[in-house]
Amino acid sequence: MTDDEATTGAGHPAGDTAAGGAARAPGGRWQVSIGSARGAAHLATGQPNQDAAAHQDVVGPGDPVIVAIADGHGHSRHFRSGSGSLLAVDVACQVAAALTAGLARRAQPAALSYAEVDAAVRGELAPALVRDWRAAVAGHLAEHPFTPEEQSRLDALGDDPEIPYGATLLVVTIVAHWLICAQIGDGDMLAIRPDGQSFGPVSAGEKLDGERTRSLCQPDALAAFRVGVHDLVTRPLVALLLATDGYGNSQTADPWQPGVGRDLARFAAGHDHGWFERQVPGWAQRCASADGSGDDTTIALLVHPDPAAAAVAARQVPVSAAADQATAETLPAGLQRGAGPPGAAQVATVEIDLAGPAAHADTLRIDAVPGDRASAGPVPAGPASADPAATVERTLPIRKSPPSGGRGARPSASPAPPPSRRAGSPAGPPGPSRAQVTGSGSRRPAGSHGPGSRGPAGSHGPGSRGPAGPGLRHPAGITSSRRTAVMIAAAIALAVLAAVVVVLLALRPAARPAPAPARHVQRASQSSSASGPQQGQAGQGHKAGRSAGHQHEGDG
Amino acid sequence: MVTSSLPPMPGGGISRRPLHFIILADCSGGMKGEKIQALNYAIADMMPHLAAWERDQEQAQVFVRAVAFATEPRWHIAEPVAVTQIRWKPLEPVHKGLTNMGSAFRLVAEALAPGRIERRALRPALLLITDGLATDPPGAFEDGLSALMGQAAGRAALRLSVAIGRDAQSDALNRFIGDPTVPVLVADNTEEIADRLVAASLAVSRMSAVGADRSAVARRLLGLPDGTTTGIFSQDTIV
Numbered sequence: 001m002t003d004d005e006a007t008t009g010a011g012h013p014a015g016d017t018a019a020g021g022a023a024r025a026p027g028g029r030w031q032v033s034i035g036s037a038r039g040a041a042h043l044a045t046g047q048p049n050q051d052a053a054a055h056q057d058v059v060g061p062g063d064p065v066i067v068a069i070a071d072g073h074g075h076s077r078h079f080r081s082g083s084g085s086l087l088a089v090d091v092a093c094q095v096a097a098a099l100t101a102g103l104a105r106r107a108q109p110a111a112l113s114y115a116e117v118d119a120a121v122r123g124e125l126a127p128a129l130v131r132d133w134r135a136a137v138a139g140h141l142a143e144h145p146f147t148p149e150e151q152s153r154l155d156a157l158g159d160d161p162e163i164p165y166g167a168t169l170l171v172v173t174i175v176a177h178w179l180i181c182a183q184i185g186d187g188d189m190l191a192i193r194p195d196g197q198s199f200g201p202v203s204a205g206e207k208l209d210g211e212r213t214r215s216l217c218q219p220d221a222l223a224a225f226r227v228g229v230h231d232l233v234t235r236p237l238v239a240l241l242l243a244t245d246g247y248g249n250s251q252t253a254d255p256w257q258p259g260v261g262r263d264l265a266r267f268a269a270g271h272d273h274g275w276f277e278r279q280v281p282g283w284a285q286r287c288a289s290a291d292g293s294g295d296d297t298t299i300a301l302l303v304h305p306d307p308a309a310a311a312v313a314a315r316q317v318p319v320s321a322a323a324d325q326a327t328a329e330t331l332p333a334g335l336q337r338g339a340g341p342p343g344a345a346q347v348a349t350v351e352i353d354l355a356g357p358a359a360h361a362d363t364l365r366i367d368a369v370p371g372d373r374a375s376a377g378p379v380p381a382g383p384a385s386a387d388p389a390a391t392v393e394r395t396l397p398i399r400k401s402p403p404s405g406g407r408g409a410r411p412s413a414s415p416a417p418p419p420s421r422r423a424g425s426p427a428g429p430p431g432p433s434r435a436q437v438t439g440s441g442s443r444r445p446a447g448s449h450g451p452g453s454r455g456p457a458g459s460h461g462p463g464s465r466g467p468a469g470p471g472l473r474h475p476a477g478i479t480s481s482r483r484t485a486v487m488i489a490a491a492i493a494l495a496v497l498a499a500v501v502v503v504l505l506a507l508r509p510a511a512r513p514a515p516a517p518a519r520h521v522q523r524a525s526q527s528s529s530a531s532g533p534q535q536g537q538a539g540q541g542h543k544a545g546r547s548a549g550h551q552h553e554g555d556g
Numbered sequence: 557m558v559t560s561s562l563p564p565m566p567g568g569g570i571s572r573r574p575l576h577f578i579i580l581a582d583c584s585g586g587m588k589g590e591k592i593q594a595l596n597y598a599i600a601d602m603m604p605h606l607a608a609w610e611r612d613q614e615q616a617q618v619f620v621r622a623v624a625f626a627t628e629p630r631w632h633i634a635e636p637v638a639v640t641q642i643r644w645k646p647l648e649p650v651h652k653g654l655t656n657m658g659s660a661f662r663l664v665a666e667a668l669a670p671g672r673i674e675r676r677a678l679r680p681a682l683l684l685i686t687d688g689l690a691t692d693p694p695g696a697f698e699d700g701l702s703a704l705m706g707q708a709a710g711r712a713a714l715r716l717s718v719a720i721g722r723d724a725q726s727d728a729l730n731r732f733i734g735d736p737t738v739p740v741l742v743a744d745n746t747e748e749i750a751d752r753l754v755a756a757s758l759a760v761s762r763m764s765a766v767g768a769d770r771s772a773v774a775r776r777l778l779g780l781p782d783g784t785t786t787g788i789f790s791q792d793t794i795v
């Protein structure tokens with residue numbers, strides 16, 4: 001392993017419970033926590049945990065952080081899916097590292113234009129994932145041939161040799177201010193803004209019957225990949241959740257994404273990485289239990305190294321209409337698409353339909369996302385357009401306060417890190433850069449906080465928000481409709497009171513005049529809204545904004 | 557739903573995946589007397605089997621609904637009721653009621669429309685029980701079945717049928733099942749109704765388990781010949 005290769009990382013074939021995502025790199029890398037748990041149903045039937053996860057921090061321009069999770073299919077037809085998922089996350093780390101290395105050869109990742117990132121992702125990522133996974137399967141098969149029984153079964157079904165290895169794959173790469181996502185099959189990616197609103201960074205997969213999924217092992221896997229590229233300057237995030245379907249299938253709320261997004265934003269504001277490292281494995285365990293989906297569950301949570309800074313950055317990105325946030329961000333990405341209003345030309349979502357191995361550029365579809373207002377800020381606004389050229393002419397500026405402390409430390413001409421583990425046999429013992437993580441989890445004493453700990457004692461800690469909750473609710477704890485009802489009731493009460501006073505005055509002319517009831521009503525109204533989001537003063541803006549988001553999503 | 561004092565977890569809590577089990581029961585005039593009594597007894601007897609299965613497995617929570625159909629369909633249990641909570645209210649036959657199945661299928665199709673059942677729900681299970689041939693007006697059976705199959709959840713549903721009496725075994729029931737390898741379960745007499753419903757409930761539950769080899773389950777529980785691979789119950793993970 002060279003200095004340019006992965007310095008930290010964790011991948012695991014996920015035993016009963018696997019925990020701990022990664023050692024935190026110094027500086028401002030996104031922090032990764034991973035938990036994986038064997039499903040209760042798998043436990044009952046003697047099946048292993050067929051999920052896998054890997055995380056790789058690459059030392060190089062843009063401080064790439066790569067996280068991949070995969071879900072091996074449980075059906076007996078995919079009798080090597082546990083190996084297939086391991087191969088998938090291993091390949092994903094290699095491919096993503098190669099992608100970022102390739103980008104770095106062209107320029108500093110932070111200085112890349114959207115077009116450059118887009119083109120690289122479009123042309124390289126999904127094809128390489130499919131190609132290399134198939135090659136890895138072939139390599140594994142060469143070392144571990146099918147038994148006669150397995151081969152006869154394969155022959156009886158007419159299955160290709162990749163079928164037994166079937167798995168889904170979700171992989172994200174954060175390099176500089178670029179978020180690159182790719183997914184095939186079920187599972188969930190959820191991008192979470194500092195205000196708790198969330199969106200799917202890749203387009204929503206088609207609705208199947210809940211038990212079937214797209215897979216790396218299908219012959220046309222390339223066509224089934226969904227890819228997204230996002231600019232974190234124009235769309236700041238505080239966290240990113242990746243989960244296999246055991247997570248979403250255990251969530252009672254439907255849809256569950258808004259609530260999870262809100263809570264994760266709140267957690268990110270109030271807890272440090274150590275807390276997440278301790279919690280995430282427990283979340284996976286609970287979801288995988290017989291109280292949840294009973295299915296293998298893997299969660300990978302990426303948290304911004306400085307959520308407060310992300311919140312500040314988010315407030316600096318002008319958002320002209322709350323409705324955009326409400327409608328676009330809480331829906332699956334596939335429902336966000338549409339012509340954006342003027343000023344939304346800085347497209348942050350790229351969806352690629354890869355109709356086949358040979359179809360790339362002509363099937364690229366870029367859509368404006370109404371929720372984005374990137375170009376309305378410091379970026380010159382352009383007309384809404386689905387034309388890539390309209391979105392990629394500008395080279396985005398480097399962030400003022402980049403989360404990755406190492407960005408720019410290496411010259412752009414520095415050699416790109418080669419794929420770190422390409423030579424190894426993925427099914428064999430893990431290489432030195434991909435420590436196998438099993439066992440319980442907490443690798444540091446409870447309550448200890450690593451460098452950069454945000455600490456619960458800060459102003460964002462849950463304890464600072466009082467018993468009513470973590471600052472997400474309206475101070476009065478009432479919705480707008482209920483506020484209206486209260487105001488009406490108050491008006492009626494005051495009117496009755498006024499009438500009584502008038503009667504009393506009529507009976508007792510010497511009594512003092514009654515106060516004007518209308519003013520009381522008006523003050524009540526003002527008082528009600530004074531603590532709402534409209535009054536977002538500097539000291540309360542964060543809280544107020546979150547309140548607004550909560551309110552709207554709750555209504556939705 | 558789990559809402560104990562466990563450490564904080566994002567979201568609104570967790571629970572098992574719902575398995576919606578919908579009974580379509582023939583309440584035509586021909587069911588009066590001993591048949592409807594036997595059917596009511598059999599359905600009530602079936603529920604503990606489903607409840608026991610729910611307890612013994614790790615993934616699903618069973619919810620029951622029922623449609624009583626004759627000349628017109630109506631919901632006998634309109635809202636999903638947890639199988640452990642259900643108290644079966646006896647069905648009543650409709651005097652001179654016909655056996656119109658198409659409109660019953662349409663009613664179920666509406667209940668399975670997107671947004672009407674949870675996105676995370678397991679494939680629903682539909683059990684059609686009848687003692688006679690379909691008496692739908694021309695085209696109505698096909699229209700109703702098309703409406704059911706037009707819903708993704710209807711298409712994906714595990715569909716089984718119990719015929720009360722040999723005469724009730726008809727092509728219509730086979731078309732409802734949609735797989736020629738899956739037989740109609742025939743109760744030759746009222747005493748056998750309970751046995752057939754138990755077999756149906758076992759098949760539904762076992763085949764609903766994620767990752768189950770449904771063909772194997774069908775062969776075992778439905779008496780299919782060895783080597784039979786069912787179509788509708790197959791569970792490929794590749795689309």
